Amino acid sequence: MNRRFDIKHYQGFLAITCLCLFILYAPLIIVMIYSFNDSASITNWGGFSLRWYADVFTGPESEKFKLAAWNSLSIAVMAATVATTVATAGAIGMIRGGQFRGKSASFALISLPIMVPEIVTAVATLIFFSTIGFKLGTLSILVAHIVFCIPFAYLPISARLQGIEASYEEAAQDLYADRWRTFRYVLMPIMWPGILSGFLLAFIISLDDFIITNFIKGAGIETLPTAIFGSVKQGIKPNIMALSTLLLLFSIALVTLSYFIGKRGQEPHPTD
Amino acid sequence: MAAGTGSGRTVSATFSPVRGWLLLPSWLVIGIFLLVPVLLMLVYSFLTKEFRGGVIWEFSLAAYDQFVFDRGLFGDDPPQIEWAYITIFVRSILQALGATVLCLLIGFPTAYFIATRPANTRAIWLFLVTIPYWVNLLIRTVSMKFLIRDNGPLNEALLAIGVIDAPLQLINTNFAVQLGLFYSYLPFMVLPIYASVERYNFALSEAASDLYAPKWTILRSILLPVVKPGIIAGCILVFVPSLGAFLAPDLLGGAKTFMIGSLIEEQFKGNAGNWPFGAAASMILLSMVLVVLLFYARAQSREQT
Numbered sequence: 205m206n207r208r209f210d211i212k213h214y215q216g217f218l219a220i221t222c223l224c225l226f227i228l229y230a231p232l233i234i235v236m237i238y239s240f241n242d243s244a245s246i247t248n249w250g251g252f253s254l255r256w257y258a259d260v261f262t263g264p265e266s267e268k269f270k271l272a273a274w275n276s277l278s279i280a281v282m283a284a285t286v287a288t289t290v291a292t293a294g295a296i297g298m299i300r301g302g303q304f305r306g307k308s309a310s311f312a313l314i315s316l317p318i319m320v321p322e323i324v325t326a327v328a329t330l331i332f333f334s335t336i337g338f339k340l341g342t343l344s345i346l347v348a349h350i351v352f353c354i355p356f357a358y359l360p361i362s363a364r365l366q367g368i369e370a371s372y373e374e375a376a377q378d379l380y381a382d383r384w385r386t387f388r389y390v391l392m393p394i395m396w397p398g399i400l401s402g403f404l405l406a407f408i409i410s411l412d413d414f415i416i417t418n419f420i421k422g423a424g425i426e427t428l429p430t431a432i433f434g435s436v437k438q439g440i441k442p443n444i445m446a447l448s449t450l451l452l453l454f455s456i457a458l459v460t461l462s463y464f465i466g467k468r469g470q471e472p473h474p475t476d
Numbered sequence: 477m478a479a480g481t482g483s484g485r486t487v488s489a490t491f492s493p494v495r496g497w498l499l500l501p502s503w504l505v506i507g508i509f510l511l512v513p514v515l516l517m518l519v520y521s522f523l524t525k526e527f528r529g530g531v532i533w534e535f536s537l538a539a540y541d542q543f544v545f546d547r548g549l550f551g552d553d554p555p556q557i558e559w560a561y562i563t564i565f566v567r568s569i570l571q572a573l574g575a576t577v578l579c580l581l582i583g584f585p586t587a588y589f590i591a592t593r594p595a596n597t598r599a600i601w602l603f604l605v606t607i608p609y610w611v612n613l614l615i616r617t618v619s620m621k622f623l624i625r626d627n628g629p630l631n632e633a634l635l636a637i638g639v640i641d642a643p644l645q646l647i648n649t650n651f652a653v654q655l656g657l658f659y660s661y662l663p664f665m666v667l668p669i670y671a672s673v674e675r676y677n678f679a680l681s682e683a684a685s686d687l688y689a690p691k692w693t694i695l696r697s698i699l700l701p702v703v704k705p706g707i708i709a710g711c712i713l714v715f716v717p718s719l720g721a722f723l724a725p726d727l728l729g730g731a732k733t734f735m736i737g738s739l740i741e742e743q744f745k746g747n748a749g750n751w752p753f754g755a756a757a758s759m760i761l762l763s764m765v766l767v768v769l770l771f772y773a774r775a776q777s778r779e780q781t
Contacts, residue, residue, distance in 0.1 A: 211691065213592075214691065217586075218589060220582060220585040221585065221601070223582065224582050224605070225604055227659060228608040229608070231623045231659070232615075232616065234623055235619040238622070238629075290501040290502055293497075293501055293502070294498065297494075297497075299488065300489065300491040301489065313506050314502050317510055319716075319765070319769060321719070321761055323741065324740075324758045324761060325513075327517060327740060327744065327758045328514045328517040329509070331513060331516055331751070331755065332513035332516055334530065347509055348509070351505060351506060354505065358502075370489075370490055373491075374490060383491060383493075383494060386490070387491075414612075414613070414614045419744065429612060432614060432618070433614055448619070451615060452611050458610075459607055459610040463606075
């Protein structure tokens with residue numbers, strides 16, 4: 205189609221889109237490039253090298269990083285598992301529970317962790333744990349992560365469930381399947397891409413959290429983001445750039461995975 | 477989703493007898509570990525401060541009073557207006573508004589462009605915009621700091637091509653914080669606008685075009701009113717987290733660029749903190765956010781009726 209007469213086309217929008225992507229990616233790509241810098245100075249380029257990656261795994265700070273990585277990963281796995289389970293049950297209750305009093309209140313409650321500013325959640329959680337005398341540490345971090353992961357798991361799961369016709373479950377129940385079997389053998393196989401995608405998003409959100417973790421981690425325990433933040437406060441060092449690059453690529457890999465799983469779930473199933 | 481079900485679809489109720497049990501875990505977890513803590517924070521904001529962090533359980537309005545009045549070191553001087561905290565709140569609102577406007581200027585054309593791509597490439601463009609959202613915000617902010625610091629790559633590049641003679645001092649300025657907020661929340665603006673432009677029926681634009689409406693008039697008078705809910709949603713998604721941001725002002729700014737988030741954090745770190753004051757600052761921030769969200773909810777329900 206001739207672009208001048210294409211009513212969808214606006215001059216300059218492509219340029220702005222490229223600018224937008226440039227702004228989003230330039231800082232990340234530059235840090236990635238400098239993480240391969242052989243020089244100990246972060247300003248001058250001293251040739252390509254993997255020494256800072258070696259430093260992350262074997263250098264003087266490697267023990268700290270490994271412990272922080274272990275904390276981050278174990279908390280993220282547990283928080284995402286619990287949050288996804290809670291969110292799956294919640295999504296079925298909301299989407300397949302018919303019309304009921306308190307439905308919008310329930311939805312508001314589930315969305316609450318997204319709506320409350322992170323710093324406010326952090327303060328409130330710290331005050332809560334300190335009032336009940338709960339010792340700050342891995343468990344307090346885990347509890348807080350479960351809370352804010354729930355809405356992130358809930359969104360893809362409920363979106364998936366909304367796209368599934370209730371006739372499948374009705375057919376199963378007509379054939380005398382109880383509710384558990386209906387869920388296990390009918391609903392679950394259709395909605396699993398949503399559940400998995402919700403799990404992965406919750407996992408990333410937990411892995412990335414800094415503000416809330418920083419408030420309630422207590423002394424002596426670090427996750428990757430709090431360890432990176434502590435380091436950066438004393439200046440950006442090349443090993444931190446290497447560590448950041450690794451974490452960044454890990455997140456991108458997970459999002460890509462979640463994206464393809466979600467896409468697979470969208471493929472039309474036979475009755476559509 | 478089957479075509480033609482539309483808004484008239486019946487509500488599925490296959491699990492309605494057990495919905496209470498299904499929703500109970502969500503209610504309990506979020507109720508106990510978020511709703512109760514927020515209410516407790518409200519209580520704390522009316523308590524007396526303990527000097528080494530924590531509180532004394534005694535009712536006091538001191539935390540809120542401290543925002544507006546300076547009563548001297550011992551609290552018995554005649555009250556004077558205290559501008560420091562008011563300035564921080566005004567600065568936060570201005571920074572958040574600025575970030576919202578910048579995000580809208582770049583985000584709207586981007587969202588529109590992506591939504592009008594053919595179906596096969598649209599997903600790729602969208603995916604490219606989504607990825608940075610999932611990358612650790614801390615790492616993104618650190619990257620921005622690395623890029624714009626005094627002898628960083630941006631200044632080097634500008635010096636090399638001769639645009640400037642001396643490095644620009646960007647870090648520790650309000651501009652750096654503004655840039656950081658804009659950069660942090662840009663994807664939040666693109667996604668909701670994209671969603672509403674994608675649903676827009678271009679037959680409306682074609683009809684306007686057949687009646688000789690100029691292209692930019694079509695954009696302004698036909699498309700914009702239809703996609704307005706998406707634009708408002710995007711603005712809220714940028715404004716709300718910008719208002720309470722901590723990382724951008726902390727890493728890219730300095731003492732002169734303090735925002736609400738940094739003020740709150742300071743009250744809970746170490747022994748110098750003031751818990752009731754921090755709780756009060758959080759309550760004020762939360763109230764501001766709730767006002768914005770209520771305004772949004774009302775605008776939405778008016779849109780639907």
